[in-house]
Amino acid sequence: MALTFTDLVEVDLGGLAAAVADWKKTVDGLAKSAGKARTGMWAKSDSAHWAGVNATVSREFIAKTAKEVSDLHDEANSVYQVLDDGHTELEALQKQIRQAVGVDAPHLGIRVEDTGGGRARCFFPHVRGDTDERTQEQLDARRELEDRINRIVAHAEEIDASVARALAKIHGNDRHDAGHSVYGSLNDAEAERAIELARKGDKMSDAELRELNQLLRFNSAEKDGQFATEFYQGLGGPEQALKFYGRMSLDGTGGQASTLRLDEVRDLQKYMGYTLADATDPDHAHHLPDSWGAEFRRLGTRPIGWERGQVNQPYGYQVLGGLLRYGDYDPRFLTPIAEHVTQLHRKDPFFFLSNNARGVPDLYGFNPSGRLGTGNDPLNSVLEALGHSPEASEKFFTQPPTAYNEDGTVKKGGDPGFSSYLDVFTDKDFEWTVDTNDVNVLADEDKTRTALGFGPQALGHALESATTGRPYDSDATADAVRHTEARAHLVSEIVDKFGEHPELIRHNENGDLDEESGPLSALRGSLGDITAEYMGDFQQAMYQEDSDSDLFPSFGAAADLDANHASRFLGEVGQDPDAYSAITTAQQAYTSDVVNHVINDPSHSTASLDGRVGAAVAPGSAIAGIMSDARAQAIHHYHAASDTEFNEAAAEKQKWVNRVLGMGLEKAAERVPIAGAPLEWASEDIQESVMKSIEKDTSDEAQAQAGTEYTAGREAALDSARAAVDHALLNNGTIDADTAEDLRRAARTSAGHSHSDGAQWKSESGKN
Structure with a gap:
């Protein structure tokens, strides 16, 4: 029962x-x-x-x-x-x-x-009289x-x-004989049962597979790693672990598998991944030896079979990649694997695709989740792994690369032929693959375009993880992590790369234009999240504020962004609805915090308060101008998105309000009204203001033809600046009504000028 x-x-x-x-x-x-x-x-x-x-x-x-x-x-x-x-x-x-x-x-x-x-x-x-809304x-x-x-x-x-x-x-059900199964902990008993079930392989019933998943689910995050280590050791070793997972993933994704079986195998992929991450962390009291990582690399380019006479034998990395997509892995385990796979792909992009099964109904391969490819190309898998492993991704993108032989051993004295993996992935000759088993994919242009975006999306997730210090899909309420010098420098490199070469991330569906979509356009959503995370640094760049600015502080180490590259970067990234929403939301939250700082924090400045408020809203309003231009370009020039898509994306990006306000709280916990108890109110009010601003920042075809695309966006920027002042004035009883109106007027005026600046910068910088 x-x-x-x-x-x-x-x-x-x-x-x-x-x-x-x-x-x-x-x-x-x-x-x-x-x-x-x-x-x-x-x-x-x-x-x-x-x-x-x-x-x-x-x-x-x-x-x-x-x-x-x-x-x-x-x-x-x-x-x-x-x-x-x-x-x-x-x-x-x-x-x-x-x-x-x-x-x-x-x-x-x-x-x-x-x-x-x-x-x-x-x-x-239900409460009587309540609408229940x-x-x-x-x-x-x-x-x-x-x-x-x-x-x-x-x-x-x-x-x-x-x-x-x-x-x-x-x-043992024997009243006359003691000494049957002996356990030193409940963990021992749970690991024994998990191994017992796993040894049944694809003969496990759906109920047994669900039991295994539950055992893995609730024991895969133990701080000492005991269960995870005992489970993987019980499977028999790296090759046996790959054979077990390979057999199970195909058992659950084949054409004869039931929906229930597929769901259970998807859970198995997830929980085996979490368990592997737990077992391979060298800092845990119990963990697998380093030889497991070396053996996985050796098996990575070797065929793995689990049935006698098996014709289609996947490479080890294709199977392992399915597990790596889940879990926060230690860099000592994951980074060498990610480097090895990337170097193999760079040398021969189709090496792993050469042994794909043909004529089979399986649409998932070794990635039952179905997210971002089938897993036939392990490059997508390791990039997703980096996206969930912040420490590993930071080292991957910021430390000098290590050269590897094909068997996964370090090439002594070897030169990998490049200085950074960011350079590798943004090289114009880098080739992404169509990682899908979908039928007729090459004959369907839309399917091909979608599949070619899997790798760049995974790259974006890895860059998010590396620059933010959090898994890219972490809890929306999770606090921001202070920026290290390595992370901030990587952001600077990213902005320089795409600010100088915006064509790499351009998305154009207008067949009347000669400009083609860039190979990395699919990662713009992630670049938008990175921008939101580093909003202080982008606001510094708008009017060349010092990196140690007290008014526009960075959150940790400063990125020192190039102003021209930053504006071109924002203009191209902001054409993506998700990126636009993240940037706009973070910008307004950050600006509200800055205005609150000017109005409510003690200051020795001799400048007028209205002048200081105008300066406070200027950088954010310039970014708003760039966003307005970017939105209009995406809708009317490139036909890459619609107003509806921009508005619908906004609701999912409200997490940035609390996160950005949290950055300000760390700097000055005594701030009012944003600090302390009023944070919840401030967050809700700012979110409402952001939604209204995004919905107002729109234009139709007639406005575009008349050259008035930014009128509504400009009005939205003015409203946002006024709202920022109102937020700061809410609990300030020392400022009279006349002064308050002067501050609103100063904010609106500055916002209008800066919004026009931003829109003009974007338009002019877009002329290559």
């Missing part, structure tokens, strides 16, 4: 705690008895001079009795260890769920209901809480089942 939500919330774990204490006493008592049996009667029996029947029967009986006492101690200790670990974990999970139900749910106005089967439902109860933020909070509660219950269910199974194996 499955553990229910109500069970976990209401059960009294005191009885289990008492049982743990009793078993500890039993273990201690049996330890003494076993010691006496071993050093007492057994030792005396063994040294005695027996004769006749006693020489065999009595001596054997005493030896067997002593062993049984020792076995009883081992069995009791196993029971104690399993119960103790189970109690500790269940107690922690119960604390989490009681916090969620008793504190978080009421705070959000949410009620929680047990729906049975180990599931719970969260909902907003909820904001997107409220709906997201409800979904997050429900997912969190059900995840806790599922984890508790896995613990409960593992403890019960371990106790049965320890006991």
